[in-house]
Amino acid sequence: MTPTSASTDVQAPPARGEATSGARVGDSPIRPDGTPKVQGRFAFASDLEADGMLWGRTLRSPHPHARIRSVDVGPALAIAGVSCVVTADDVPGASTYGLISRDQPVFARDVVRFVGEPVAALAADHPDTARRALAAIVVDYEPLDPLVDPARATSTGTPSIHPDGNVIRHIRVEHGDPAATGDVVVEGVYEVGMQDQAFLGPESGLAVPDGQGGVDLWVATQWLHEDRDQVAACLGLPHDQVRLHLGGVGGAFGGREDLSMQVHACLLALRTGHPVKMSYLRDESFLGHVHRHPARMRYRHHATVAGDLVKIEAEVLLDGGAYASSSSAVVSNAARFACGPYRVPNALVDATVVRTNNPPCGAMRGFGAVQVCFGHESQMDKLAARLGMDPVELRLRNALATGDVLPTGQRLTGAAPVADCIRAAVAHPLPPASGDGWLERPGGAGRTADVSRVRRGVGVAAGFKNVMYSEGFEDDSEARVRLTGGVATVTCAVAEVGQGFVTIASQIARTVLGCDAVVEPADTVGIDSAGSSSASRQTWMSGGAVLRAARQVADQVRSALGERLGVAPESLTLTDDGRIVAAVAGGAVDALDITVAEAAGDQVFESTAVHRHRRTYPLDERGQGDADVSFVFAAHRAVVDVDPDLGLVRVVQVATGQDVGRVLHPMQVIGQIEGGIAQGVGLAVMEEMVIDGGLVRNPSFTDYLIPTVADAPEVLATCIEQPEPEAPFGAKGAGEPPTISSTAAIAAAIRAATGIDVTRVPVRPWDLV
Amino acid sequence: MTTTPPTPATPAADADAAPAVYQLTVNGITHTVEGTRPTDSLLHVLRDRLGLPGAKNACEQGECGSCSVLVDGVLVCACLELAEAAVGCEITSVEGLTPVGAEPGDAALAGAVLTDVQQAMIEAGGVQCGFCTPGFVVAIHDLLDRVPDPGPFEVREALAGNLCRCTGYGRILAAVEQVVTVRGNGP
Numbered sequence: 001m002t003p004t005s006a007s008t009d010v011q012a013p014p015a016r017g018e019a020t021s022g023a024r025v026g027d028s029p030i031r032p033d034g035t036p037k038v039q040g041r042f043a044f045a046s047d048l049e050a051d052g053m054l055w056g057r058t059l060r061s062p063h064p065h066a067r068i069r070s071v072d073v074g075p076a077l078a079i080a081g082v083s084c085v086v087t088a089d090d091v092p093g094a095s096t097y098g099l100i101s102r103d104q105p106v107f108a109r110d111v112v113r114f115v116g117e118p119v120a121a122l123a124a125d126h127p128d129t130a131r132r133a134l135a136a137i138v139v140d141y142e143p144l145d146p147l148v149d150p151a152r153a154t155s156t157g158t159p160s161i162h163p164d165g166n167v168i169r170h171i172r173v174e175h176g177d178p179a180a181t182g183d184v185v186v187e188g189v190y191e192v193g194m195q196d197q198a199f200l201g202p203e204s205g206l207a208v209p210d211g212q213g214g215v216d217l218w219v220a221t222q223w224l225h226e227d228r229d230q231v232a233a234c235l236g237l238p239h240d241q242v243r244l245h246l247g248g249v250g251g252a253f254g255g256r257e258d259l260s261m262q263v264h265a266c267l268l269a270l271r272t273g274h275p276v277k278m279s280y281l282r283d284e285s286f287l288g289h290v291h292r293h294p295a296r297m298r299y300r301h302h303a304t305v306a307g308d309l310v311k312i313e314a315e316v317l318l319d320g321g322a323y324a325s326s327s328s329a330v331v332s333n334a335a336r337f338a339c340g341p342y343r344v345p346n347a348l349v350d351a352t353v354v355r356t357n358n359p360p361c362g363a364m365r366g367f368g369a370v371q372v373c374f375g376h377e378s379q380m381d382k383l384a385a386r387l388g389m390d391p392v393e394l395r396l397r398n399a400l401a402t403g404d405v406l407p408t409g410q411r412l413t414g415a416a417p418v419a420d421c422i423r424a425a426v427a428h429p430l431p432p433a434s435g436d437g438w439l440e441r442p443g444g445a446g447r448t449a450d451v452s453r454v455r456r457g458v459g460v461a462a463g464f465k466n467v468m469y470s471e472g473f474e475d476d477s478e479a480r481v482r483l484t485g486g487v488a489t490v491t492c493a494v495a496e497v498g499q500g501f502v503t504i505a506s507q508i509a510r511t512v513l514g515c516d517a518v519v520e521p522a523d524t525v526g527i528d529s530a531g532s533s534s535a536s537r538q539t540w541m542s543g544g545a546v547l548r549a550a551r552q553v554a555d556q557v558r559s560a561l562g563e564r565l566g567v568a569p570e571s572l573t574l575t576d577d578g579r580i581v582a583a584v585a586g587g588a589v590d591a592l593d594i595t596v597a598e599a600a601g602d603q604v605f606e607s608t609a610v611h612r613h614r615r616t617y618p619l620d621e622r623g624q625g626d627a628d629v630s631f632v633f634a635a636h637r638a639v640v641d642v643d644p645d646l647g648l649v650r651v652v653q654v655a656t657g658q659d660v661g662r663v664l665h666p667m668q669v670i671g672q673i674e675g676g677i678a679q680g681v682g683l684a685v686m687e688e689m690v691i692d693g694g695l696v697r698n699p700s701f702t703d704y705l706i707p708t709v710a711d712a713p714e715v716l717a718t719c720i721e722q723p724e725p726e727a728p729f730g731a732k733g734a735g736e737p738p739t740i741s742s743t744a745a746i747a748a749a750i751r752a753a754t755g756i757d758v759t760r761v762p763v764r765p766w767d768l769v
Numbered sequence: 770m771t772t773t774p775p776t777p778a779t780p781a782a783d784a785d786a787a788p789a790v791y792q793l794t795v796n797g798i799t800h801t802v803e804g805t806r807p808t809d810s811l812l813h814v815l816r817d818r819l820g821l822p823g824a825k826n827a828c829e830q831g832e833c834g835s836c837s838v839l840v841d842g843v844l845v846c847a848c849l850e851l852a853e854a855a856v857g858c859e860i861t862s863v864e865g866l867t868p869v870g871a872e873p874g875d876a877a878l879a880g881a882v883l884t885d886v887q888q889a890m891i892e893a894g895g896v897q898c899g900f901c902t903p904g905f906v907v908a909i910h911d912l913l914d915r916v917p918d919p920g921p922f923e924v925r926e927a928l929a930g931n932l933c934r935c936t937g938y939g940r941i942l943a944a945v946e947q948v949v950t951v952r953g954n955g956p
Contacts, residue, residue: 030892031891035887037884037891037899038883038886038890038903039823039863040824040863040864040902040903042899043822044900046825046826047816074947128808189954197934198832199934200825200827200835200900200932200933200934201825202826210861232783237838249825251898251900253934281829282827298877319943419905438926439925445926498898498899498935499897500897509902567855620894665941667894670939670940671894671936671939671940674938675934675935675937677937678936678938679937696781700830701827701830701932704828706932706934708929708931709929709938709942710926710929710936712937712938712939715939
């Protein structure tokens with residue numbers, strides 16, 4: 001392909017969003033859900049209530065590993081106001097669930113495998129009654145030795161902590177000549193801590209029994225249909241008796257791909273005959289969803305003296321925690337992207353995800369690519385230093401481009417503007433030296449840093465990952481568009497989690513049909529799956545489905561109009577901006593130029609479409625295969641100030657070049673970039689779930705720190721626009737790239753500032769003093 | 770502080786959790802609150818008793834600011850206030866914010882007309898998932914109503930108690946800037 005290339009500086013989108021009506025693809029209309037959200041009227045899942053509603057709560061294991069000798073729920077049931085207590089014995093259908101492998105019990109029966117594992121749930125008339133009743137349930141545990149070191153999971157003599165064994169998945173990628181060596185070899189061992197999604201809206205849902213054995217569940221999730229399938233299996237009900245509706249979602253970032261309270265609330269509702277609401281508190285939220293996998297990585301890079309990569313060897317070990325979740329896909333990503341966005345003629349990647357008695361890990365923004373990016377980018381800097389080469393030059397010299405072959409053997413056929421991303425990131429102006437203002441010292445307004453000792457550093461990193469699901473998974477999306485009375489209604493089961501799909505969907509419909517568009521609430525009742533709001537895939541997949549359905553409607557309108565005017569439909573042209581114009585001069589249609597919606601008049605038109613991506617394939621035993629649909633690339637340059645006395649870091653600025661395909665909504669893209677970079681800042685210098693002997697030491701916003709506005713760096717962003725031929729309007733999706741290499745760039749900047757070989761993120765003060 | 774004597778505890782309640790009846794003035798409207806417990810937070814009573822879910826429940830320990838409300842004009846986390854302790858106070862939640870020039874709590878305007886801060890948050894892109902948004906709206910109002918033209922440090926210091934996980938704060942700061950500009954050029 002010959003992509004048309006353009007760079008868009010999206011640092012300063014229009015200050016005032018345009019009004020919704022008239023705004024098409026490429027504009028920045030305001031969010032349709034913006035008004036209720038600023039007014040506090042938007043109904044998040046935790047805001048829902050129903051007449052006769054009970055409050056559900058979950059009893060969780062305090063042990064990382066223990067045998068359950070007995071559970072006595074009697075004392076809880078004896079408390080007035082408690083309606084029902086359920087345990088493993090009360091699950092009518094499948095006793096386990098899971099995204100890929102159904103290995104996680106709805107309730108632990110004989111053994112608990114992590115701190116926070118559900119053992120029972122109950123429903124009561126008041127949250128406080130529910131809290132006291134939980135404390136009254138008597139569980140007799142026999143604590144067992146927890147397996148907490150992932151390196152021990154596969155050792156001889158280590159017992160399996162789960163019937164499925166301790167290895168969730170092992171992947172080898174062998175590419176080129178395994179015996180190849182380079183003139184220059186650098187090695188390193190790197191570690192990434194456990195990051196939490198820390199979405200603000202807690203896990204919540206409201207289950208309402210229908211009185212006929214079925215249940216409706218309003219829930220904050222990323223994928224309604226997948227949840228529906230898992231919940232129905234556990235309840236032993238057919239799909240049509242389990243109806244999921246999207247409750248307002250307060251952020252997700254991967255942490256809502258797995259079930260949390262869904263089955264528990266439905267069980268309680270069906271047992272009591274009352275609506276049951278469950279809403280986690282923050283400490284429970286930290287225990288109640290999966291996290292980003294901690295990683296240990298060993299790398300060996302070989303290169304020529306001129307700086308051409310010859311071979312990369314990588315060993316990656318991910319701690320999957322007690323249950324599989326999406327670990328097998330995360331480790332595959334870690335393996336496929338372990339070498340970074342570079343041409344590597346020879347590679348040997350060995351990646352394993354194991355089971356431990358630590359909290360389960362799964363999806364988080366960047367999905368396996370973030371961890372290895374810290375590894376491969378630390379190595380590129382090390383290699384540049386060994387070669388005496390500028391790190392940017394080294395990266396540009398080896399940057400992937402369209403036509404190159406990845407270590408999996410897959411050839412890049414779409415846009416791959418790695419060099420453009422790197423050049424755009426480093427082209428942004430550097431910030432001036434920090435002064436003595438309140439916010440300008442590391443440590444902030446505490447003014448603890450001695451300004452004369454503060455050191456500045458600059459670092460650069462690049463990364464990439466897949467868009468859409470991979471390895472043969474078919475994540476189709478269905479959408480329906482109905483045109484009636486001059487308004488288009490879009491029905492699609494996409495989970496709007498904050499990313500702004502509702503804005504994009506209405507922009508697309510408006511662009512094709514030339515009229516206002518509204519997006520219906522999402523549910524599993526009237527439409528098939530839209531797939532998950534993850535893997536940066538909804539703009540492409542569900543945007544693609546909306547585009548197809550809208551175009552089919554436009555075609556119907558054109559045919560009807562042609563019939564009405566007595567002309568062949570082909571003589572009427574559909575324009576790119578939702579109008580129908582006469583293709584031939586003369587006669588009745590000489591002066592025709594109206595919007596599709598106007599042409600539809602009072603007639604109703606409707607079409608449903610499914611968008612499928614190109615087929616992908618599983619990796620073979622050598623890790624070879626066309627596993628991916630497409631890729632997104634990004635580069636970041638970070639500037640930090642470090643107080644070497646207290647080990648405090650201030651991230652001053654992050655500049656980025658990001659491959660987006662095409663910008664559909666400039667303001668939403670900058671929102672994704674700034675928000676993703678903030679999460680990258682968090683992983684670089686502050687965010688870590690501290691796990692000690694399987695116990696979570698910091699399950700609160702007091703102790704698990706996420707960046708505040710005082711920590712947020714200046715962000716300078718350039719979008720690289722090379723439209724992707726197979727994507728709607730050429731737009732690839734923008735959610736994950738900001739998190740992939742921002743952490744690695746900040747770590748590099750800290751190394752540059754301090755001379756300390758940072759081999760672990762998050763960087764802690766004691767790593768720097 | 771006016772409270773009526775506690776009514777007899779229901780069998781469900783502990784001795785330390787006797788239901789009470791009291792009145793709370795929220796957004797200019799006085800509500801009679803019944804059947805709550807002395808330990809109920811203002812956040813719980815606003816959300817679950819008075820049908821005002823605008824204050825959000827992200828951490829319930831005063832770390833995230835998503836439940837920000839004004840009590841007698843002072844910005845507080847509603848999760849850290851006991852509801853009964855706010856008897857006799859003027860409570861303003863996001864639902865009661867009114868445009869500049871209107872009386873606080875003007876029920877006719879609240880919710881019907883967006884404030885300049887609300888408008889700016891939408892227009893500048895400060896809203897994504899929206900869970901932190903009501904708290905930010907209240908906190909930004911509190912800041913700009915006290916300090917019409919704050920410097921960058923004042924803005925960041927004032928908003929550092931409100932966590933946002935989606936935006937990285939860039940567009941929220943842009944919204945603050947927009948309000949400052951518009952108010953500076955206003956009548």
